[in-house]
Amino acid sequence: MAKVFNYISEAFTELKSNVSWSPWSEVQRYTIVVSIFSIVLALATWGVDSLFGEVLGKVYSWIRS
Template sequence: MKVINYISEAFRELKSNVTWSPWSEVQRLTIIVAVFTVVLSLATWGVDSSFSELLGVFYNWVKN
């Protein structure tokens, strides 16, 4: 019973006490987050690839 009461109170609070952003702002911020996610993913991939190549060269140099 406590769980049901908790869930109903949570929904009631979401309806009455939470200030929701306008839909246009949500869309704009979602696009910004998506763009930054792609940019940071590509940056991480680039650094990872560079270090991988650098370590491959280093290990080949140490092996020989």
């Protein structure tokens, strides 16, 4: 158990002293950019999926008749 505690303690020490963190304003800006891009990409994927669903539905109904 002491090894686990020591590992976690060293990890936190390294995070505090050796990692360079971005300024909070930059993190907020990038979070907004990623969120907007994710929403746009999700809507584009939904649109393409809906379009292909409609096209395939018409093709299958054309093949059945």
